[in-house]
Amino acid sequence: MSGVSVRRLEERDWPAVWSFMEPVIRSGETYPYAMDMDDAGARYMWLEVTEAAYVAVDEDGSIVGSYYIKPNQPTLGAHVANCGYLVSEAARGKGVATTMGQHSLEEAVRLGYRAMQFNLVVATNAASKRVWEKIGFDVVGVLPGAFKHASLGYVDAYVMYKVLVDE
Amino acid sequence: MSGVSVRRLEERDWPAVWSFMEPVIRSGETYPYAMDMDDAGARYMWLEVTEAAYVAVDEDGSIVGSYYIKPNQPTLGAHVANCGYLVSEAARGKGVATTMGQHSLEEAVRLGYRAMQFNLVVATNAASKRVWEKIGFDVVGVLPGAFKHASLGYVDAYVMYKVLVDE
Numbered sequence: 564m565s566g567v568s569v570r571r572l573e574e575r576d577w578p579a580v581w582s583f584m585e586p587v588i589r590s591g592e593t594y595p596y597a598m599d600m601d602d603a604g605a606r607y608m609w610l611e612v613t614e615a616a617y618v619a620v621d622e623d624g625s626i627v628g629s630y631y632i633k634p635n636q637p638t639l640g641a642h643v644a645n646c647g648y649l650v651s652e653a654a655r656g657k658g659v660a661t662t663m664g665q666h667s668l669e670e671a672v673r674l675g676y677r678a679m680q681f682n683l684v685v686a687t688n689a690a691s692k693r694v695w696e697k698i699g700f701d702v703v704g705v706l707p708g709a710f711k712h713a714s715l716g717y718v719d720a721y722v723m724y725k726v727l728v729d730e
Numbered sequence: 731m732s733g734v735s736v737r738r739l740e741e742r743d744w745p746a747v748w749s750f751m752e753p754v755i756r757s758g759e760t761y762p763y764a765m766d767m768d769d770a771g772a773r774y775m776w777l778e779v780t781e782a783a784y785v786a787v788d789e790d791g792s793i794v795g796s797y798y799i800k801p802n803q804p805t806l807g808a809h810v811a812n813c814g815y816l817v818s819e820a821a822r823g824k825g826v827a828t829t830m831g832q833h834s835l836e837e838a839v840r841l842g843y844r845a846m847q848f849n850l851v852v853a854t855n856a857a858s859k860r861v862w863e864k865i866g867f868d869v870v871g872v873l874p875g876a877f878k879h880a881s882l883g884y885v886d887a888y889v890m891y892k893v894l895v896d897e
Binding site: 595596597637677703704705706707713717720722 | 893
């Protein structure tokens, strides 16, 4: 999406982020969180147990996406980053996820991570898988029936991974 | 190991479990936890954030192993179990892990889980992979360099998975 920039999330951004996060969580189609998760629970998950969070801002100054970055495992696995991404309904299909994905890879390197891993990319979310493959992730594993989709029932999920260091 | 039985971990069992857990954590060879994790941190990880914990007891009444079971993901991924297992140094190679693994699969079914997943089976821990394959797990993914081994540096890890339901 031309004109979209990414910056650190500030406290005043949260209501805008929650406004497009809430319907995603309520849908139960892409994230494993409880479909009735409230604002406080979401804030904890997105801001408190993460290393950093960011927002994508369009040319008009509207917040159109957000992502977090955190270690995927404790200490001896903490060099692998995990991220979660959200794009507002209105801004879908315009490359915002790709922009955030590329930004997150650069941030991960800057923060000292050596790889990035997504643990549960829902197989029915084809657009998401396509974006991650476009920016260099591989599906390294398929988890049969690992996600309980709100309308489709148990569906497969992918483990996706990208090495960030040359060695 | 003939004569080994598995039962729920009781509060009085913890010192025995910690006695063989501590050297495993200190070694930094198989679990990602901080190598200087203390008794309280280990207790939290093994007993507080899990659904249940168990011990393996030999014919003499000695505790020779322990495992926990918990959901591997939040709500919409909570039907997949995750377990962690430990065998005391003195009881290695006698089938204790296999006995606990089989017990955990039965417990997982009884508790309503539909599958079991291990997120970070360290590739250099060949004995562990062999045990899980013996009881029906598949390596569904390889994570390049995902574990920082205390003496070997960055080594690969496996994602292992076993479906528990017939459908």
